[in-house]
Amino acid sequence: MKAVLLEEKLQYTTERAAPTPLDQEAVIRPTMVGICKTDLELVKGYMGFRGVLGHEFVGIVEECSDPSWVGKRVVGEINCSPRDNIVKDPRHQEGRTVLGILNRDGVMAERFTLPLENLLEVPPHVPDEVAVFAEPLAAAYQIQEQMGELPNEALVLGDGKLGALCALALEDLGCKVTWVGKHTSKLEALAHKVETLTADQPSPHAFPLVVEATGSVSGLERALSDVKPQGTVILKTTVADPHQLNLSLIVINEIQVLGSRCGRFAPALEALAENRVDPRFLIEKIYPIEESMAAFEHAARRGAAKVLLKL
Numbered sequence: 001m002k003a004v005l006l007e008e009k010l011q012y013t014t015e016r017a018a019p020t021p022l023d024q025e026a027v028i029r030p031t032m033v034g035i036c037k038t039d040l041e042l043v044k045g046y047m048g049f050r051g052v053l054g055h056e057f058v059g060i061v062e063e064c065s066d067p068s069w070v071g072k073r074v075v076g077e078i079n080c081s082p083r084d085n086i087v088k089d090p091r092h093q094e095g096r097t098v099l100g101i102l103n104r105d106g107v108m109a110e111r112f113t114l115p116l117e118n119l120l121e122v123p124p125h126v127p128d129e130v131a132v133f134a135e136p137l138a139a140a141y142q143i144q145e146q147m148g149e150l151p152n153e154a155l156v157l158g159d160g161k162l163g164a165l166c167a168l169a170l171e172d173l174g175c176k177v178t179w180v181g182k183h184t185s186k187l188e189a190l191a192h193k194v195e196t197l198t199a200d201q202p203s204p205h206a207f208p209l210v211v212e213a214t215g216s217v218s219g220l221e222r223a224l225s226d227v228k229p230q231g232t233v234i235l236k237t238t239v240a241d242p243h244q245l246n247l248s249l250i251v252i253n254e255i256q257v258l259g260s261r262c263g264r265f266a267p268a269l270e271a272l273a274e275n276r277v278d279p280r281f282l283i284e285k286i287y288p289i290e291e292s293m294a295a296f297e298h299a300a301r302r303g304a305a306k307v308l309l310k311l
């Protein structure tokens, strides 16, 4: 079958063997998949992953031990319990596999498998190019899951895809959002929903919640200086480069710093289905899977918005 494969290097193949499902797993035929920053990092060697790439998808269940799933259009959570120890929330479970990231082939192929308990049915009125955002949007709703009650306003740093989705999710959850980024053209897309500031403008005041999604050290420094005493900083981007940072503000102002990664899909899918969040302005281009190498090159361009693959 056709697949985007990461071996020694990234390649497009037509000769990948079709997967065999384990007990309680579905075989899924993806119709639209997203190229994520994580995929680009994996290509560079992050996690040492080998296999079929991809974890953002919407697709049709082709084969399943539970026939009621067959033919349904689904999205699915990416962390998978081992089959002999299925837990409700495997996001930090030892021995878990992660779709297209850790010990499990991903979604950029004509077929892939996923445990049944990971699947969520997509309502028919939600188009593929909206549903495919369930995974990255879930990461944005994770902020609420971690904090419980949200403060009435928030500062979001970073005008990339994740920053945009965090700004939208927090706005949807009732926060008054101020969104900071380097590119006026990107900020304009949400100017009707949130306050916007360019990165060189100072914040008007301190915020009880600051979400750092810039992917840069300077973003983290700004987050710590723009958060109110006893406020919360959510760290969304992984800055892999080692760097020096003065941590004294965290102590002096008693700031809570929370690392934040994958979210549960249900609140994100609901927001998409109810059209409370429409992420389509983030789509830059849709390529057929046969042109996946060009699509990866495109996605890796600086400042690129979302690149999708159609199957």
Ligand SMILES: [Zn+2]
Residues within 6 Å of the ligand: 036, 037, 038, 055, 056, 135, 136
């Ligand atoms: Zn992703």
